[in-house]
Each structure stands twice: as structure tokens, then as C-alpha cells.
Amino acid sequence: MTETATMTESQPFTSDLLKGKKGLVLGVANKRSIAWGISQALANHGAQLAFTYQGERLKDSVEQLTATLPHPAPLYACDVTNDEDIQTVFKKLDEDFGSIQFLIHCIAFAKKEELTGRTVDTSRDGFHLAMDVSAYSLLALTKAAEPLLEKEGGSVVALTYLGSEKVIPNYNVMGLAKAGLESGIRYLASDLGKKNIRVNGVSAGPVSTLAARGISGFTTMLESHRGRAALGRNVEIAEVANTALFLASPLSSGITGEILYVDCGYRIMGA
Numbered sequence: 001m002t003e004t005a006t007m008t009e010s011q012p013f014t015s016d017l018l019k020g021k022k023g024l025v026l027g028v029a030n031k032r033s034i035a036w037g038i039s040q041a042l043a044n045h046g047a048q049l050a051f052t053y054q055g056e057r058l059k060d061s062v063e064q065l066t067a068t069l070p071h072p073a074p075l076y077a078c079d080v081t082n083d084e085d086i087q088t089v090f091k092k093l094d095e096d097f098g099s100i101q102f103l104i105h106c107i108a109f110a111k112k113e114e115l116t117g118r119t120v121d122t123s124r125d126g127f128h129l130a131m132d133v134s135a136y137s138l139l140a141l142t143k144a145a146e147p148l149l150e151k152e153g154g155s156v157v158a159l160t161y162l163g164s165e166k167v168i169p170n171y172n173v174m175g176l177a178k179a180g181l182e183s184g185i186r187y188l189a190s191d192l193g194k195k196n197i198r199v200n201g202v203s204a205g206p207v208s209t210l211a212a213r214g215i216s217g218f219t220t221m222l223e224s225h226r227g228r229a230a231l232g233r234n235v236e237i238a239e240v241a242n243t244a245l246f247l248a249s250p251l252s253s254g255i256t257g258e259i260l261y262v263d264c265g266y267r268i269m270g271a
């Protein structure tokens with residue numbers, strides 16, 4: 001922490017921790033997105049950010065948000081199911097930034113009809129789509145980012161959820177995708193560790209976002225989390241964001257291949 005670090009109740013915690021560091025954030029859709037919360041935390045600590053958005057539909061929203069950041073932020077269109085999009089993003093990022101020190105992956109998708117009822121009824125198409133967008137994308141993006149991350153060493157952070165290891169009603173195929181994502185985090189950490197590229201996950205408790213509202217019964221999920229969590233409340237985006245900031249920063253230099261739970265102590269409870 002630097003001498004300029006400040007924290008008051010009304011103001012966000014700011015410092016120069018990430019001054020001179022650059023990174024790419026994927027998964028901002030709107031102001032409620034976890035990716036946007038993380039971006040604000042990273043920017044509050046001096047980082048310079050670039051962003052992707054999923055198609056023209058979201059461009060305006062992402063443009064308006066990123067215009068509020070202290071540094072100009074390049075924006076690139078990217079549908080992660082499209083290899084050409086991924087190649088183009090990293091070509092432009094190389095031109096704009098030259099190197100990056102972190103990559104933040106906040107992307108997941110499953111068809112609405114797969115997020116209700118029985119997991120046994122998951123369609124082959126629905127399975128492929130959820131896995132492609134939510135798990136394979138981390139491999140494809142990390143591979144494309146490797147030349148930029150290895151220049152100074154770097155950190156990849158992906159967002160995940162407890163539905164990877166426990167049965168959460170209606171999370172269904174997304175639980176399988178998150179299990180794949182978390183396994184991918186460990187294999188990528190092993191592949192890239194010698195290049196000083198770390199790969200970790202943040203497992204967040206439920207937060208009301210666009211993606212979360214696609215899960216049938218999400219409000220009940222929020223209530224049951226609040227009732228059971230050791231802290232007796234649900235997590236705030238800023239708390240998830242600060243953990244991602246820690247993992248993206250040199251403060252976590254000895255941590256790789258791990259999942260950190262930011263769930264107000266829900267996972268530790270037996271009942």
C-alpha cells in the first residue's frame with residue numbers, strides 16, 4: 001500500500017497499487033455487472049483498463065460506463081464463441097497496450113430453459129453452449145493473452161460459483177460448466193506458472209445481475225444464502241471486486257490455481 005492509500009466510509013478505497021499496470025476486462029454488460037464492480041476497484045488503484053463487449057447491443061452501455069474512468073479505455077467487440085473475434089481483440093490490445101499484467105474473465109451463459117427443472121434433461125446443444133461460453137473461453141482467452149501477459153508476468157482471474165461442487169437447485173448445466181472452469185484454472189496455472197502467469201478464481205455468493213436473474217428462483221437463492229451465511233447477509237459486489245483486485249495485484253504473488261470464496265461464509269456451514 002502506498003502513502004496515498006485512503007479509505008473513508010463515503011469514499012472508495014484508493015491507492016497507487018496498480019499504477020502503470022494494464023489489463024483487459026471481459027464481461028461488462030451494465031452497471032450491475034460484477035465485471036464493472038471489479039473494473040472500478042482496479043481503476044481506483046491506478047490500473048489502466050481495456051474492455052470487451054458482447055456485440056453491438058451492449059456497446060453503448062459499456063461505452064457510457066467506461067467513459068467515467070480516469071484513463072481512456074479501448075473497447076473491442078468480442079463474442080467468445082468466435083475465434084476470429086478473440087484473435088482480433090488481442091491484436092488490437094497488443095497495438096494499444098503492448099503488454100498486460102492481468103486479464104479478468106467474468107463471462108458465463110446458459111440457455112434460460114437449461115436453468116430450471118432437472119439437470120438430467122439438459123440438451124446436447126445447451127451443454128455445448130454453456131461449456132463453450134463459460135469454460136472453454138477461459139482457455140482460449142488465456143492462450144491468446146499469453147504473449148502479452150508473459151512480458152512482465154501477470155494474473156488471470158475468473159469468476160465462478162459454488163454450484164460447481166454442490167448441487168444448487170436450477171443452476172444445473174452451469175454447475176457443470178463452472179466445474180470445468182475451475183478445473184481449467186488449475187491446469188492453466190500449472191501450464192503458465194513458470195512464465196510467472198498466475199491463474200485463480202473468485203467464487204462469489206449470489207449477486208443480483210443480468211446473468212443471475214436468468215436462473216429460475218434466483219430470489220429464493222438470495223434469501224437462503226442470507227439465512228445460512230456465517231455473516232448473516234449476502235455479499236456486496238465491492239467485496240467480490242476487492243478480492244479480484246487482490247488476485248490481480250502483486251499482493252497475491254504466491255497464489256495460483258486457487259479458488260477464493262467471497263460468500264459471507266455460506267460454504268463453510270453444515271446446515
Ligand SMILES: NC(=O)c1ccc[n+]([C@@H]2O[C@H](COP(=O)([O-])OP(=O)(O)OC[C@H]3O[C@@H](n4cnc5c(N)ncnc54)[C@H](O)[C@@H]3O)[C@@H](O)[C@H]2O)c1
Pocket residue numbers: 026027028029030032033034035053054058078079080081105106107108109133159160161203204205206207208209210211212
Ligand atoms: N451474479 C452472481 O450471483 C454470480 C455469482 C458467482 C459467479 N458469477 C459469475 O460472474 C460472472 C459475471 O456475471 P454477472 O453475474 O456479473 O452477470 P452479467 O450478466 O453482468 O455478466 C455476464 C457477461 O457475460 C457476457 N457473455 C455472455 N455470453 C458471451 C459471449 N458469447 N461472448 C462474450 N461475452 C458473453 C455478457 O455479455 C455479460 O457481460 C459470470 O462468470 C458469472 O457466472 C455470478
